[in-house]
Amino acid sequence: xxxxxxxxxxxxxxxxxxxxxxxxxxxxxxxxxxxxxxxxxxxxxxxxxxxxxxxxxxxxxxxxxxxxxxxxxxxxxxxxxxxxxxxxxxxxxxxxxxxxxxxxxxxxxxxxxxxxxxxxxxxxxxxxxxxxxxxxxxxxxxxxxxxxxxxxxxxxxxxxxxxxxxxxxxxxxxxxxxxxxxxxxxxxxxxxxxxxxxxxxxxxxxxxxxxxxxxxxxxxxxxxxxxxxxxxxxxxxxxxxxxxxxxxxxxxxxxxxxxxxxxxxxxxxxxxxxxxxxxxxxxxxxxxxxxxxxxxxxxxxxxxxxxxxxxxxxxxxxxxxxxxxxxxxxxxxxxxx
Amino acid sequence: xxxxxxxxxxxxxxxxxxxxxxxxxxxxxxxxxxxxxxxxxxxxxxxxxxxxxxxxxxxxxxxxxxxxxxxxxxxxxxxxxxxxxxxxxxxxxxxxxxxxxxxxxxxxxxxxxxxxxxxxxxxxxxxxxxxxxxxxxxxxxxxxxxxxxxxxxxxxxxxxxxxxxxxxxxxxxxxxxxxxxxxxxxxxxxxxxxxxxxxxxxxxxxxxxxxxxxxxxxxxxxxxxxxxxxxxxxxxxxxxxxxxxxxxxxxxxxxxxxxxxxxxxxxxxxxxxxxxxxxxxxxxxxxxxxxxxxxxxxxxxxxxxxxxxxxxxxxxxxxxxxxxxxxxxxxxxxxxx
Numbered sequence: 273x274x275x276x277x278x279x280x281x282x283x284x285x286x287x288x289x290x291x292x293x294x295x296x297x298x299x300x301x302x303x304x305x306x307x308x309x310x311x312x313x314x315x316x317x318x319x320x321x322x323x324x325x326x327x328x329x330x331x332x333x334x335x336x337x338x339x340x341x342x343x344x345x346x347x348x349x350x351x352x353x354x355x356x357x358x359x360x361x362x363x364x365x366x367x368x369x370x371x372x373x374x375x376x377x378x379x380x381x382x383x384x385x386x387x388x389x390x391x392x393x394x395x396x397x398x399x400x401x402x403x404x405x406x407x408x409x410x411x412x413x414x415x416x417x418x419x420x421x422x423x424x425x426x427x428x429x430x431x432x433x434x435x436x437x438x439x440x441x442x443x444x445x446x447x448x449x450x451x452x453x454x455x456x457x458x459x460x461x462x463x464x465x466x467x468x469x470x471x472x473x474x475x476x477x478x479x480x481x482x483x484x485x486x487x488x489x490x491x492x493x494x495x496x497x498x499x500x501x502x503x504x505x506x507x508x509x510x511x512x513x514x515x516x517x518x519x520x521x522x523x524x525x526x527x528x529x530x531x532x533x534x535x536x537x538x539x540x541x542x543x544x545x546x547x548x549x550x551x552x553x554x555x556x557x558x559x560x561x562x563x564x565x566x567x568x569x570x571x572x573x574x575x576x577x578x579x580x581x582x583x584x585x586x587x588x589x590x591x592x593x594x595x596x597x598x599x600x601x602x603x604x605x606x607x608x609x
Numbered sequence: 610x611x612x613x614x615x616x617x618x619x620x621x622x623x624x625x626x627x628x629x630x631x632x633x634x635x636x637x638x639x640x641x642x643x644x645x646x647x648x649x650x651x652x653x654x655x656x657x658x659x660x661x662x663x664x665x666x667x668x669x670x671x672x673x674x675x676x677x678x679x680x681x682x683x684x685x686x687x688x689x690x691x692x693x694x695x696x697x698x699x700x701x702x703x704x705x706x707x708x709x710x711x712x713x714x715x716x717x718x719x720x721x722x723x724x725x726x727x728x729x730x731x732x733x734x735x736x737x738x739x740x741x742x743x744x745x746x747x748x749x750x751x752x753x754x755x756x757x758x759x760x761x762x763x764x765x766x767x768x769x770x771x772x773x774x775x776x777x778x779x780x781x782x783x784x785x786x787x788x789x790x791x792x793x794x795x796x797x798x799x800x801x802x803x804x805x806x807x808x809x810x811x812x813x814x815x816x817x818x819x820x821x822x823x824x825x826x827x828x829x830x831x832x833x834x835x836x837x838x839x840x841x842x843x844x845x846x847x848x849x850x851x852x853x854x855x856x857x858x859x860x861x862x863x864x865x866x867x868x869x870x871x872x873x874x875x876x877x878x879x880x881x882x883x884x885x886x887x888x889x890x891x892x893x894x895x896x897x898x899x900x901x902x903x904x905x906x907x908x909x910x911x912x913x914x915x916x917x918x919x920x921x922x923x924x925x926x927x928x929x930x931x932x933x934x935x936x937x938x939x940x941x942x943x944x945x946x
Contacts, residue, residue: 315800458883459883461883464883482799485871488872488874489879492878530830531829533856536875537829537833538833550801
């Protein structure tokens with residue numbers, strides 16, 4: 273078996289809305305290595321949050337398998353399943369919504385400790401809660417532990433959320449847009465803290481974001497997977513993705529992002545999409561779902577055949593793209609209608 | 610420089626709450642010139658929205674303007690906005706100064722066609738000639754790159770988020786205002802949609818010649834769109850200058866701190882650092898310079914004496930006692946890789 277700590281095999285997920293079925297994830301294959309930095313990047317509706325929820329067991333896939341440390345999660349029962357749920361935790365996006373306003377920080381941290389029988393009594397729970405708060409940099413502990421969430425700032429709340437994810441000594445943490453609601457000036461300190469947890473606590477971090485610049489910072493030594501409409505369209509080492517994007521969608525994203533550098537951002541080459549509208553998930557175009565917008569659309573190929581993730585033709589690099597012209601070694605030619 | 614449209618002079622606003630007064634905006638002064646775009650950047654609670662709301666008398670009832678004036682000039686006539694009668698203010702809004710609120714895509718009436726909503730607005734401001742309104746509406750919708758006839762006959766739910774935002778921009782400038790205030794204009798939008806909005810805004814501004822005040826915490830957006838940038842901290846304007854000044858030669862430690870905390874996509878591994886600490890309590894703000902508890906260059910003086918917001922080079926203002934230290938530290942900011 274591979275050295276993957278968690279692995280998606282042909283994961284599909286669809287949600288039912290009335291009589292229609294909305295395909296949110298299609299054929300996701302992804303192996304996360306132990307202690308790897310992995311980022312899932314994409315725009316809203318691309319399925320990145322759903323992937324995260326499936327990863328931690330909050331949602332069941334419609335089909336496909338998830339392997340945790342080599343074991344198929346759907347076959348786990350009883351204490352085995354609890355062990356898996358304990359080992360993978362999630363930090364939600366909104367620290368204002370994810371902490372119960374009627375519970376103190378101590379309550380919030382002690383519930384999972386008691387639930388999973390990680391402590392025997394209140395004194396132990398308080399001590400462990402204190403340790404966790406120290407780990408996430410909320411010191412002095414006595415100033416925080418008996419407060420309610422509304423008495424803390426957004427950044428502090430997000431730290432509490434991280435401390436809560438750590439209560440069960442997880443091996444994998446999924447951080448879903450964990451800093452997008454935190455002020456710019458303190459984002460980096462929270463990101464750095466999460467990156468340090470990998471070293472000090474041996475936690476594998478999966479970071480979900482729409483912000484490619486943050487993804488780049490977080491996963492510089494790892495990989496980025498770019499998602500579009502429920503599929504992974506490009507995956508590879510971060511420097512390759514951010515500096516030499518291959519897939520037309522990744523290329524357009526990178527060219528469109530404004531940068532905090534006036535001279536550079538105003539002289540960037542802009543890629544003009546053929547359409548600015550994202551297709552609905554219920555009316556996905558045939559073939560490659562990016563083809564109606566793609567500036568390098570090849571009629572008769574892209575709208576007929578579904579691209580699979582594969583290396584770019586003639587390249588020995590580790591990057592994989594789901595783009596037929598690229599994987600078949602055809603040059604990208606601007607499409608003229 | 611071209612003529613001044615809006616001259617904000619020493620404006621202070623407080624919110625009365627049970628614990629006392631929240632000093633949301635203190636001694637704000639700046640001039641807005643014809644056709645320029647000025648970005649107000651700062652974190653949540655820095656007072657950027659509060660100041661802007663005061664221009665159109667839309668502050669919540671707990672707010673009180675405690676001083677200052679805002680002079681508005683159109684066709685050579687100058688008036689103080691704070692002394693407007695209610696009738697004059699009603700006329701001023703939208704006609705002279707339009708504001709597009711954050712997440713306002715949801716502001717459309719869901720049961721009225723877009724056409725009705727444009728006509729409604731025009732009627733409320735005394736434009737009775739339907740034909741003329743429709744003609745202008747079609748022009749504006751074309752300008753924001755929408756299919757004018759189709760959009761006009763659509764209901765809001767038939768438009769995507771990006772299309773709604775563009776329709777809203779068109780509606781904002783329907784009555785030919787001189788000043789358009791945009792509160793986080795692209796925050797809720799996807800990257801590719803965001804790019805389209807930026808392009809549209811630039812084009813609209815160059816064609817119609819209005820001035821823009823845009824409020825954002827997104828430095829990249831300011832780098833992309835602004836002619837001048839003002840940094841706000843704890844209710845005060847701490848730095849104001851051209852976009853080049855603020856990004857490449859910042860004089861205030863807070864501006865520098867912000868720039869040091871955002872990752873840049875096109876660079877290799879960034880050296881980033883957060884600003885230490887948390888934003889201050891505005892009911893009981895720190896003495897002296899409000900930034901001193903978080904400032905890496907703070908000295909005894911900063912704690913005692915409030916720095917003056919003064920012009921350090923033509924057009925570049927900052928409120929800091931020790932700008933020379935910032936100048937020294939900023940040398941590392943734009944090391945080329």
